[in-house]
Amino acid sequence: MSADLREIVRKYALQNAALHKGSANPKAVVGKVMGEVPELRSRSKEVSAAAEEICAELCGMDLDDIITETESINPDLLKKTKSEKKDVMIDLPNTENGVVMRMAPGPSGPLHIGHTRVAIINDYYVKKYKGKYINRLEDTNPEKIDPDAYKMIPEDLEWLGVHVDETVIQSDRFEIYYDIARKLIDMGQAYVCTCNGDDWRKLKEQKKACPCRSQSPEEAHELFDKMLAHGFGEGEAVLVVKTDLDHPNPAVRDFVGLRINDTAVHPRTGTRYVVYPMMNLSVAVDDHLLGLTHVIRGKDHLNNTIRQEYIFKYFGWKKPWYHHYGFVKIPDSILKTSTVGAGIKNGEYTGWDDVRLGTVRAIAKRGIQSDAIRNYWLDVGMKDVDIEFSWDNLYAFNRQILDPVTDRYFFVDNPEVIEIKGVDSLKECAPLHPDHPERGVRDSVITAPIKVCMTPEDVKGFQERGTVRLKDLCNLKWENGEAVYTGTDHSVLKEGVKISHWAPVDGKDCEILMPDGTVKKGICEDIRKEDLGKVVQFERFGFARIGKMGDKIEAYFTQ
Ligand code: GLU
Helix, strand or coil, X not given: CCHHHHHHXXXXXXXXXXXXXXXCCHHHHHHXXXXXXXXXXXXXXXXXXXXXXXXXXXXXXXXXXXXXXXXXXXHHHHCCCCCCCCCCCCCCCCCCCCCEEEECCCCCCCCEHHHHHHHHHHXXXXXXXXXXXXXXXXXXXXXXXXXXHXXXXXXXXXXXXXXXXXXXXXXXXXXXXXHHHHHHHHCCCEEEECCCHHHHHHHHHCCCCCHHHHCCHHHHHHHHHHHHCCCCCCCCCEEEECCCCCCCCHXXXXXXXXXXXXXXXXXXXXXXXXXXXXXXXXXXXXXXXXXXXXXXXXXXXXXXXXXXXXXXXXXXXXXXXXXXXXXXXXXXXXXXXXXXXXXXXXXXXXXXXXXXXXXXXXXXXXXXXXXXXXXXXXXXXXXXXXXECCHHHHHHHHHHHHCCCCCEECEEECCEEEEEXXXXXXXXXEECCCCCHHHCEECCEEECCEEEEECHHHHHHHHHHCEEEECCCEEEEEECCEEEEEECCHHHHHHCCCEECCEECCCEEEEEECCCCCEEEXXXXXXXXXXXXXXXXXXXXXXXXXXXXXXXXXXEECC
């Protein structure tokens, strides 16, 4: 990349990083660059590559340094263009008598990043109004249950900082759903349909009733009892809740409330029940019986809400306050539980916490902080517009939490050894954290023959430019094919000398598992025992969570 291109891309990458808590978004940077120099549009590939590269470089820089450098280019770059965001977490209505709220996951696997929105928004309001949080495990589709999920979901909620007051498992409540079905039959609001499913749906599309719809409550009871007694096979009969066949939305016209499944073995109830409630029936019943005051969930439930409201109306129950936020598209993530479950079985993934996955446990393992996820969703708020989840924004929130607390170390990926001539011993003088001198320093002493590791790219840059500063160690010049010590004075940076990170040759072997499943192998400084399990910042490389310490350090790349 040419020096001019580098300069302009770096300017906007610094600005973007400074305004976004240290994380620059390459796409936004490209937009700014093109805005200033429209001629670059014809070189968009080159500009994008430069933006990717420079944003990645900034990732390993301290936020303070980013801000200082941005200011030195032009202080105006730090002015926010957008007005401050208004509070997007609206106040809820009808909270005088407290709130009861819930999340209602199906136990098909552990939670993934997509589930965290409903978990956190509801938790936020329950805490705000000092209410009650119910975790309702909706396990009434026996085909879609992973028995381990009953344990994993509460663990994930705990990690997310969600306080659960009560756990309800729907498979404990079959008799309740049957009882409601019987009452609906009594009211004339439900029938047992034995038609072919496709025929029934076709009739509904034409706003027409199937022959079963006119059956008397007595007939319906008889048929429902036969369903319960396993007198019908799977698909031969369903209990249908009546709505309005003239409803403009065909999806709302009559819906299946209970169906037969006599092939699956439910992990909790075995083959004891063959008649399973469908979501709209069990959700409406439980939302009422558990006293839900506010139901906040995604827009994908809008039609379900309309269906469920019929049940509330038939029984004269008070409806909760419903709110549906927009769809969330999650890019670059493997989320589908069936795909992941199969991948774990066939050995493609190491488990539900495989760092390539979008599960909460994988994200936690990498070192994303639960408060970063919380802050992300509270910032997005309750709006009903559809959004694309931004990993960059999540990383920005994460960095905001990590920057002030993480210890700094050097890690050199794919190390190349250079010998430093012209000095007998060198002392590293690097703080564990630049803002917390009380934490101490990394102060290893290296004696002749002085050898350090650098990345091949940094060695190449050093040789081409003829100078380099090894961060917190010394300055070097490249002379007659050798790296020669030239002092320790910082002021060389003002003369444009580039800075490189390094590691002692006798440092620790270190392997960093990247989110794409590849491994970066190199050498790092000795890590304090206290940092085991925590995130550290490998300067000029990025954040990583230390997973294991022994002869070798094993870490997971955070961002
Ligand atoms: N179990 C439903 C689901 O996971 C949620 C039901 C609801 O939120 O009403 O989609």
